[in-house]
Each structure stands twice: as structure tokens, then as C-alpha cells.
Amino acid sequence: MPGSSRKTSMNVSVVIVTYNSQDCIAACVASVLTQTGVTFEIIVVDNASADGTLARLKTLDVKTIASPENLGFGRGCNLGFAQATGRYVYLLNPDAYLVGNSSLADLCQAMDDHSAWGMAGTMVCDADGKIESEPQVQYPGQRHVSRDFSKLPGRIAWVIGASMFVRSDIYRELGGFDPDFFLYGEETDFCLRLRELGYEIGYVPEVTLRHIGGASSHGVDPYVVSVRKQKGILNFRRKHYAPEDVDYLTRRDLNRARFRALANSLLGLLQPAHSRAWEKSRRYRGIWETSRAFLSRTDRTP
Structure with a gap:
């Protein structure tokens, strides 16, 4: 695997969950393969795609796990993480790609510099380069509820699941994503539980992800x-x-x-x-x- 070595410890396990992603997965993987300065592995979990995603994955330098059923995003990530060996796990959407070849190295450095961070998000832009998502400081509907979130560590409440860089030991401590969530809400739940364990969520805006979006829901009612x-x-x-x-x-x-x-x-x-x-x-x-x-x-x- 480019960027990896059997003789050194693995820095990053990149986990990508696909579903009918044949048109975008190659660009996503290519953006990871250009990364320098870190050791990494790429693990792709395919959620029983009905298009040519699996055939496309066979042509790419990745480890593929073919699920016989659509597990959803969170359970798919958990399946991929079970095979991960990196001290960090980077959860990356298949309909997105990293800009620049130092993204993973920059994320590793930021996490190494901030021991209080359990995970970090990145800049997420759309295909035209406009900011699509930024770290959120409140949970959905928070201002209308009685629960007090002020004692939780850090200012960031949650970041988008398209680009999440997590310490592997903390992912393991959390038990990964809650399997009760299928496709939406799982990242918000994950981030809240991480803060409840006492960890902060960081943000590394120097790292940019271009998110095309909608790959899993394209053509769906x-x-x-x-x-x-x-x-x-x-x-x-x-x-x-x-x-x-x-x-x-x-x-x-x-x-x-x-x-x-x-x-x-x-x-x-x-x-x-x-x-x-x-x-x-x-x-x-x-x-x-x-x-x-x-x-x-x-x-x-x-």
C-alpha cells in the first residue's frame, strides 16, 4: 500500500463506506493515495452495492470488505474499524476527496499537538469550493431543551461525518457508532458520546475536503x-x-x-x-x- 510500511507502526486507517459509489470512489481513493509523510491503509466497506462499485474496487489499491447487506453508515464504519491497525482512524465519504497531499500528515500533527482532542473535523467544501459544513456548537434543537450541555469539554458540539479523524483507542472506548442509527444522526450521537467521556472535538481548517454529496441517495425518492x-x-x-x-x-x-x-x-x-x-x-x-x-x-x- 502506498504510504504504508510493514516495518513501522501504522499512523492512519482510512475507512470508507460505499453504496452504489462506482462513479466517485476512484477519485476518493486517488486523493488518499497521494498522501505523504504518514503511513496509512485504506479499508473500504461496500454496503451491498447494486451497481459496479465492487468491480471498481477490485482495480484499486485498497482492502475491500463486501457486506452482504446494507448496514448503513455507522455499522459499516464499525465493520471497517474492526480491521483497522492505525493509531488514528479517518472516516471519509466515498463522494469526497482530499485537497493536497499533506492532509493526513496535518491531521496527525494536529492531534499529536492537542492531547485533549479525541477527534477532529476538517474544512468541508462543495464541488465549487464553497464551504458546505463547519463545526457546530449546538446539537439539533438544543436551545429548546432542558438538558445542560455547558459542562461538556470544548466548544465544538459535532462535525459532519463525511470527514472525521478519530483516535483509534477512543473509537474503541466508545464502541464505535451506535448501530441503532442507519444513515443520519450517527455522527452527532458519536460526537456527543465522545464529549461525555471527557474529550474535546478539534477542528483543522487547513485540511480541506471537497464533498460532492448525495452519492448514497442519488436517484432515491x-x-x-x-x-x-x-x-x-x-x-x-x-x-x-x-x-x-x-x-x-x-x-x-x-x-x-x-x-x-x-x-x-x-x-x-x-x-x-x-x-x-x-x-x-x-x-x-x-x-x-x-x-x-x-x-x-x-x-x-x-
């Missing part, structure tokens, strides 16, 4: 995507917020989504040229119906 996202949000709230706060936030989601779903449906009927109105309507309907189903269950499971 917007209703299905929004249902998955809302289930992740509800799962996070149920796990970390008081029941009365969960109910309040979910009812607020339901009412807002219902209004927007109906408004966009009406717009689509009155002005057919607004083709995205129907797409938006289905997206909001997914939030509306998922929230309604959640509130109807006495055990409050998404």
Missing part, C-alpha cells in the same frame, strides 16, 4: 431520504433529550412539515412550471408522516 433523515433526528432526540422536549420538538417538526408539504403541493397544482414543488412536497411529507408515526407510539421509537 426524496420522500425516502427525508424519512431516513427524520428517523435519525428522532433517534438522537429520544436518546439524549428529556421525553417532554422530544415531544415538543417533534410536534413542531410535524406542524411545520405539514404546512410546507401542503403549500408545495398547491404550488405544484397552480404553477406546474415549478417542477421542484412536488419534490419539496414529498420531502416535507416524509418529515410530517415520520413525526406523526413517532408520536403515535407509546415507546417513542422512530
